[in-house]
Amino acid sequence: MKTVYVDNNATTQIADEVREAMLPFLTDLWGNPSSMHTFGGQVKKHVEAAREKVAALIGAADPQEVTFTSCGSESNNLAIRGGAEAMDKPLHVITSKVEHAAVSGPCHYLEDRGFRLTKLDVDSQGDLDTGALVHEVKSGKSLTSIMWANNETGVIFPVSQIGELVHEFGGIFHTDAVQAVGKIPMNVSELPIDMLSLSGHKLHAPKGVGALYIRRGTKVKPLVLGGHQERGRRAGTENVPYIVGLGVACDLAGKKLSEENDRVKAMRDRLEQGILACCPGSRVNGDSMHRLPNTTNISFDFIEGEAILLMLDDRGICASTGSACASGSLEPSHVLRAMNVPGTAVHGSIRFSLSTYNTDEDIDAVLTELPKIVQRLRELSPFV
Amino acid sequence: MKTVYVDNNATTQIADEVREAMLPFLTDLWGNPSSMHTFGGQVKKHVEAAREKVAALIGAADPQEVTFTSCGSESNNLAIRGGAEAMDKPLHVITSKVEHAAVSGPCHYLEDRGFRLTKLDVDSQGDLDTGALVHEVKSGKSLTSIMWANNETGVIFPVSQIGELVHEFGGIFHTDAVQAVGKIPMNVSELPIDMLSLSGHKLHAPKGVGALYIRRGTKVKPLVLGGHQERGRRAGTENVPYIVGLGVACDLAGKKLSEENDRVKAMRDRLEQGILACCPGSRVNGDSMHRLPNTTNISFDFIEGEAILLMLDDRGICASTGSACASGSLEPSHVLRAMNVPGTAVHGSIRFSLSTYNTDEDIDAVLTELPKIVQRLRELSPFV
């Protein structure tokens, strides 16, 4: 059975170019970049070249603004815990109700330690309540962390507007851009963003590498304390192969940005329209104007998400309910709840997320199988 | 020019078996182990198999006592910061003066936040002042972090004795075993150790993966907060390829333990004796009774370490002064200073650290080149 992978917001396949670029560093060039000898030291320039590529994709003015980490979650923790620790009076943390656990986790951590925490609402379209933000930022210097794009719905937040508001009152603005980087164009140097998190495995680099953009002048205390790696911002011997891989992945993502917003978007739209047309009682969750080109989140009345997923899985189709890392939990998606998705629909939502590796045949496969599954499960439902 | 790599305490080459085992996970098996679908979920059992292998090497009673991290530094930070946070009254942190920066860093972090910090002395042999430890642990429940083996000198600390003392007074004992794991036999389940750090790249797995052993019942707050990965102890999508690689590396290390303590030790001893014999004014730093089988740290009077290193490098020989990650600093080694290594010798020390990949020819090469270099530099020295 062919695998139809439409779960690219959970993780992506490693691009061939990325793997090829990494292999020498898993084979002969295994030296420690901090070593004084040539064998180790020669590796350092490859790390720096990767830093330049990451900087280029996000539009950082200076590659030194990029700190490599071990994943998107660590980037978020470094930004929020480290950013709050470095502030003189970091009393107010502002975030949204639809953040990834790797943002809400450190925010609640700070709350437990006496910070005031505000979690902004979203409306039924998943759009941020920026009015409330205006009100909150006024109350004093804040650390605000709002995601660029939501992992479950793909809804894009107005980071430029948010950052301006935050800056107006002297606050610091971090954005979790794990789902946005490589999917939409961005130029942080021209945006009011102080810190930005990204993760390799969402853009065809491996799982286990990430980066945090820290604008020059922004103060952050390290999370992993120890050696002088990453200019003292992140201790630990550098994961050279993955850093090199992340560099290449960023390069590729830059080149494929237009394909993502063009061919991938067209496939996504066909998938979405197709599902809505052939599955009665289905609806799209999330603002369709401000949405990542690759994501669609669809609710089905009266049936439950896990059951749909498992039946899709039987047919080789990989999709997801909410975020993969929440799949250990039985709670319905906090994102859909924040959006007040009504009734059983909140339990019956499926996220399809595409990448440039998807084909029209993948879309056909989903459109053939899904309606049968929905009908079958509806027959089981006491509500229909 | 052939590279003679005798810097295995800085990092090691990736074993072929490790790379081979990782490749499928960089190629076809790139799913997210937390995914609900088979394509992702099937990967999980490989992560768990790796956990069993790590547990087996260190003698953990239960694989669930092993938490994967992104490096040895993170393991140390998780143990110390997370361990202190989880204690009711974690007022006293005890460590030694010869720890790696990834231990002293988080210890100082805690000191800055109001913890009492005690850093125990070592004697001129690099052995711990256990008398002082007896005195300190008595003063109340402590978090004690003492390394199993020193990275610069290879000196092995009496972790069993230390742990017993700490436990007698209700404290928690963490050991940074990054340099010990894979080099000497160990069985944590029979030792009074609550937490133990290890790092992949010191035992022929890649840089960028580590583990923390957390004895069942020991409380630790996570450092990277977010998703439910690693049973809530470490958020972030798992670095599956490296975790698999670390498992294989632990397997291999177990099989090669006797070779390490036999052939590698014999090479080390020949190297050490050879240098002492042909370089007047040289001496070994560190207790030769309690020492890792692969490490020798030798001081040369009147000449400077960096100069020796660079000349060795010209001849393709890779060695190190102190720890690689400190090489950005110009300070003489904190370890040798704590040992009160006298006069110029503290500036003129070189660490040679071997692995099972070294050969007798490597030793011959060092023994041929080093005396020439030492003599040459002595001619430059104003002290001779």
Place this chain on the structure above:
Amino acid sequence: MWDYTDKVNEHFRNPHNVGKVENPDGEGQVGSLACGDALKLMFKLDDEGRISEAKFQTFGCASAIASSSALTDMIIGKTLEEAEKITNKDIADYLGGLPKQKVHCSVMGREALEAAIYNYRTGKTWSKEIEGEVVCHCFGVTDKEIEEAIRN
């Protein structure tokens, strides 16, 4: 990914006894659309007072579907007194076990059966107070009930 047994997978993929019983002798439903939980169970008795037909409908995850299917299989042919003795653990055992976090999914089936028997005996519809903290929001199952289910 949940570690479901083959038996769970089988019952989830091809659930037995789905639907409604015509003119049921007993009918029980737990949960409601509003709070997001729902399982409906109906049965018919034969002349000897044994359950001759039992059917269910559920809005639920794979465990809930499999548990309901298993339960209907288990009660057919039993008297109400026998059927009443079936515990959540019996259901889980019948399925070769359920993942720890999913044990509660078998609770609902048990309760729907209880409700249906109550309905048969009294002619009334069973309404039930839920105490404790709601753990499984999708079905309004409480921690107390899970505890009981696990202890059973």
